[in-house]
Amino acid sequence: MTSVHPAPVTVAPVQASMAASAAHPDRSFPRLHPRPDQGWVNDPNGVAFADGRWHVFFQYNPESARHHRIHWGHMSSADLVCWDAHPVALAPQEGGPDAYGCWTGVVTHDAGVPTAVYSGVVDGSGRSQVVLARGSVDLEAWTQDGTVAAGMPADPRVVAVRDPFVFEFAGRRWALQGAGLDSGHAALLLYGADDLSAWEYHGVWLTSEDPVAAGLPEANIWECPQLVHSGDSWAAVVSLWRDDQLTGVGHLVGSLAQDPATGLPVFSHRATGLTDLGSSFYAPQAVQVPASAGAPKRVLVWGWAKEAAPAGVRGRSQEDCDAVGWSGALTFPRELAVRGDAVEVRPASELAALRAAEIAPVTGSVHDGGTHLPLPDQAEAVLTGSGAVRLVLGAAGDPLGEQLVWEGELAAGDEVRVLLDASIIEVYRAGGVPTTLRAYPRGEETYWLDLGPGVALRAWRLAVPGK
Template sequence: MSRSTTSEREQYRPHIHYAPAANWMNDPNGLVYFGGLYHLYYQYNPYASSHGNLHWGRATSTDLVHWEEQDVALPEREHQIFSGSAVVDWHNTSGFGKGGRPPLVACYTGHTADNQAQFLAYSLDQGETWTYHGGPVLDVGKTDFRDPKVFWHAKSRRWIMVVVHPVERQVELYGSFNLQDWESLSVFGPAGATGGIWEVPELFPLHDEAGRLYWVLKVDLNPGGPYGGSGAQYWLGDFDGQAFTATTPARWVDHGNDFYAALTWNDLPDRRVWLAWMSNWQYAHDVPTQGWRGAMVLPRELGVCADPHGPVLAQRPVPELQALRQAKTVRQGDGIFSLSPHQAHELLIRWPAMPAAEVKLEFRSEAGSEVSVEVRSGELWVRRPVTLVTSSLDGYPGDHRAELPLHLDQFDLQIFLDASSIEVFAGDGRVVISDLLFPSEQIREVDIQFGGSDPLSMEVEVWSLKSSYGV
């Protein structure tokens, strides 16, 4: 991927998060692991850094860390290519395969001004080139009916499609034996947060530490998120091949302002990993980047953890990111840590669980405080102040908070700071806050203060991280 070196263009260019070299990007699409590659498709406008003329952009990776941007996969045709998913049709149920090669099949929403329907495309060369498959395979004659996530359900030996009716705040499940003929199975919702339209559903199984199986249903909404803009909610429950039944209340996936449209990789053995768009529809068109607009969160490995209030989803940065670690500073106790310019950083902070303990991290540039992270009174806070750069972004400044799991013996914070974002993981991934960040000047230091007990009980590690783009 070519990268400009001009300071204006690259001031907020991520060092370790995926972003295309130019133009607009939003939802991840078609995440699938096939042929030793992680395939990432996404909503992409190849003509401008604004939403419109949507194609599927494409990138690939061997390790979830280093991404190579590829040519557009699915170009706009008589309709825009809205969000969807991709599967490996190992048994050639679709009939698209040839010569014993399993086809890669994409199911996406074709969007026109007066209709949204679900279409197919297929590839016989591991996603390099694609063939569109005729007309829609699922069309109910609605202007809002989109974002199909398709997966193989082994127990019922058929494909399942999870798709939303945005205005009705409903998720509908369909079944198929050939990816082309679909029958309705069940409808979920309205439920949980309904203050905005529903989008980008996801349904997948996870096991907890004891081996118990849960199904996770995730759906995004806009507006109506934790702070009025975009947000993502989930339920844990059961899926019998026909219907999803929630056994927990709806909870927020992420307590920040910039996590949307998450999807998991299909066909990834032995673990479940997802990726999301790191932005918010409140200000996505107005963020102060030049020539490009949109990035992804760091990929996260998913699990289910016990909690006094019931099982909860846990998200942990994939361990492959540790390959980016360079210089390391270790200290017991608080103080000021210098941060290397033009690099991303990872911070790990641990301390024994103490009800009165307070931790504050102040990230500063020469212009002053750019963002702060606080733990106090059993809550995690990320505070984004108003700056000259962000004063015109409606919905950007503010405090984002989440309750911490107080039953743990040790508290922990894992923080990733990049050129234009901060992601904070706490409670072994039970709590996450993801926020875009546009500092007035480059952040040069972090002041870490520990109160309420002996500061020497706190362990701090600060890593500078190599660029995942090799520059």
């Protein structure tokens, strides 16, 4: 169905400038995770590859550090390391189906035309409809004509719907939306989307009432659904919304088959797990990357690093964010793979290009012969061996002010990578899932690692190449 709209609107070229490495006055502003130097940022959207560049869109309010009148910001990179800013891609349309905001969605192709498929909202009720916008081949210019592909389904069980995801299977195009049911359970809804402008509703596809899905933390809505193929398995990744709280991200691992009677895709899940163990990770978006130039196919994932510090670490209030003029960032790109019944996530291989000068540790200062390593605000540490590890933020000579950001235990054969960028900390354990955290250095405070004597270490200062 198509809404009535006065005329197509092409978004004005408002630049979402990215701050230079050393230009932002707030020390806690990330230098390596690109984002506009001001405003609110949340969910990554519309990840796509075009003209030799990765394009990442994101929820963006250029006017303040608050979630309001959401636009789609836009950045791109040829190497996943050096990023360029682009004009704002989508903006709320006065009187249109997205007057209150252009929320989460994806970019796909419709008869060769790049098309943004996203949740349009007209008020603060949280009810949304699927809205389309058409883009140029280079993804630079976007036209919003008010096309609505799907409204709220006429299904009395469904009380909330949001965040469309489009995929292909068995020669057809399908779509998912996250949903909440009147029973209080979360769900995914299935649509046929061969005609991208007019979706066909096929009902509730998955629900948290299922015994296997009950292995995930409780949620009223499964937001931002992603469905990816890895090896012989599929993984459905969902963000967990419960009672107005963003409680984490989980996944269901299983297989996808076509029902011989209906032709619909059927997801048979066999295992569940958390996709990130930290307090700050939410709303990831995944994209399938085909094999090319000798590189194997892979799944790339970005997430929203929200302003939520772990217990015992000084955080930031909304008033603090208002004062500095920004809130939220996207994580580094990650690679997701399914191994058996488990999901494994590691930093994208391209991030090794950020390694600059190697940092020499100081030994023998802690843990009876362990290692104490001060870190700059942009750093990476690779830890192997066995023993205890602590990442601490504090000022020298002020033990009462120490903030324990993360701690862990390594066993023989383990490898942990810690990537630090001012207020964003990403900890990756090989064979497992990451832990995304936030902390806010200020004044004379520094980060440091305390390692047990059995833990080996290599560390680098991180910088964009050439800077």
